[in-house]
Amino acid sequence: MNSAPARNIAVLGATGSIGTSALDVIARHPDRLRATVLAAGSKVDALVSLCRVHRPQHAVVADEGCFAALRDGLRDAGLETRAHAGEAALESLVAGTCCDTVVAAIVGAAGLHSTLAAARAGKRLLLANKESLVLAGELLMQAAHASGAVIVPIDSEHNAIFQCLPDAHAHASLRRILLTASGGPFRGRRRDELATVTPEQAIAHPKWSMGPKISVDSATLMNKGLEVIEAHHLFGVARERIDVLVHPQSLVHSLVEFVDGSTLAQLGLPDMRTALAVGFGWPERIASGVSGLDLLQHGRLDFEAPDLDAFPCLRLAFAALQAGGTAPAMLNAANEVAVSAFLQRRIAFLSIPALVEATLDALPATAADSLDVLREADAAARRHATAAVG
Known part of the structure; x- marks a missing residue:
């Protein structure tokens, strides 16, 4: 049944609600899904805690002033996860070979550049950052078409x-x-x-x-x-x-x-894990942890x-x-x-x-x-x- 190759996934906005849901789905499929990059804004302690659980290759904070705290936190936790900081580092990681799938869940206009970088690199893009489309929809879709990137929207409505x-x-x-x-x-x-x-x-x-x-x-x-x-x-x-x-x-x-x-x-229960599971598994269906819908x-x-x-x-x-x-x-x-x-x-x-x-x-x-x-x-x-x- 698991004919699809394993996916190496970058979760951008890992400490937020969508990132948490994405990591929950990933953890349910250790044979085919792996979080290789985790990115957050400035919540170093929360990011280090996630790294303890998911053991990514790379962790990134957007706030460059938090780099030392992230580096030291990962070291003190005994993790081999490499620390990075800043927008340029994040763009380089999502465009590189350490991931083939990117969950774009950074809130607001701050998520635009990394989303575009993933699209230009031809990644499977699970798009939860609506501002990327609102601000630069034409540019993003052109980049995806040119590179062959697959965009799977994670908003429940667009995923539907x-x-x-x-x-x-x-x-x-x-x-x-x-x-x-x-x-x-x-x-x-x-x-x-x-x-x-x-x-x-x-x-x-x-x-x-x-x-x-x-x-x-x-x-x-x-x-x-x-x-x-x-x-x-x-x-x-x-x-x-x-x-x-x-x-x-x-x-x-x-x-x-x-x-x-x-x-x-x-139709389905209001749980983002359904849309995320569609994004990770499509065109196959994989378990999300969400119960079926009882209309009665x-x-x-x-x-x-x-x-x-x-x-x-x-x-x-x-x-x-x-x-x-x-x-x-x-x-x-x-x-x-x-x-x-x-x-x-x-x-x-x-x-x-x-x-x-x-x-x-x-x-x-x-x-x-x-x-x-x-x-x-x-x-x-x-x-x-x-x-x-x-």
Whole structure:
């Protein structure tokens, strides 16, 4: 049954929730999956602890100031794992021969360069870093096509579409893609009821266990807006053929509608390990540790339209995709600044979409024909949004 060769895997964002799930799946298949590179931001102690368990060849911290602590921690633990620090070291490792598969789960724009490096090197890329597609979707997909890299999206929604489409670009038979959204912790609330929302309430997602930034994005529906932009790039589908359905049970992860009237959906419990197992094993199926879905236990599946008045971030994302060019990069950058300010209690919840919209209005989109242009657009949006926060 295990006909596929063993995979050597780099887990970027190893100390985060997706990294933890990835390492859980890897540990279930010691005969065919091995973590050879573990990367984190600055959490040295947590990274060393993971290295004790998984014994990778290499460990990387993004913060170069943490190199000595990582090196000494690995040495004191009696590990042969080599310590590295900085973006250049990470890019070199993911492009090198020590891994053939890369889990790209670094949160935010910080994950862009290593993701691009993996795509250019022709790796199997399990893509959980949505900003790579939002900021530089055209460049990333071009790099993947040129190198033969296989991109398997790890967001549950895009992974569902990946599983439902016999051909990722089956345009002739594809009518539309339907991305599902849980609705977040504030589903059903009116706009005026969201004025006093606290960070603690916003990160208390009813279905998924995620980091604070992604949880806030889910609460504002910006997460779904970014996923719309991702789907456009991943599957080559125009904005007009991408819709969003709110589905509070989070059991139907997305749907694909074909021209003959057929609609295919992928269902499962809300656990990232399913999507990760698909990414590691595809086209084979491997155990993920996730139980099967008992529909009798859950009883019902509900769907409703998103409320774009209470949650304007989704509307802003559709508008940015329509505008094209640098607009999605600026949307993402302004949102990162706004969410950070909200988590620091410097702005209110409803100020997140207001700040993003003001930034997009102030900075017109231009053609996104190089990474330098996108970097400058990202930086300009951050400057504008930061100044607006005060």
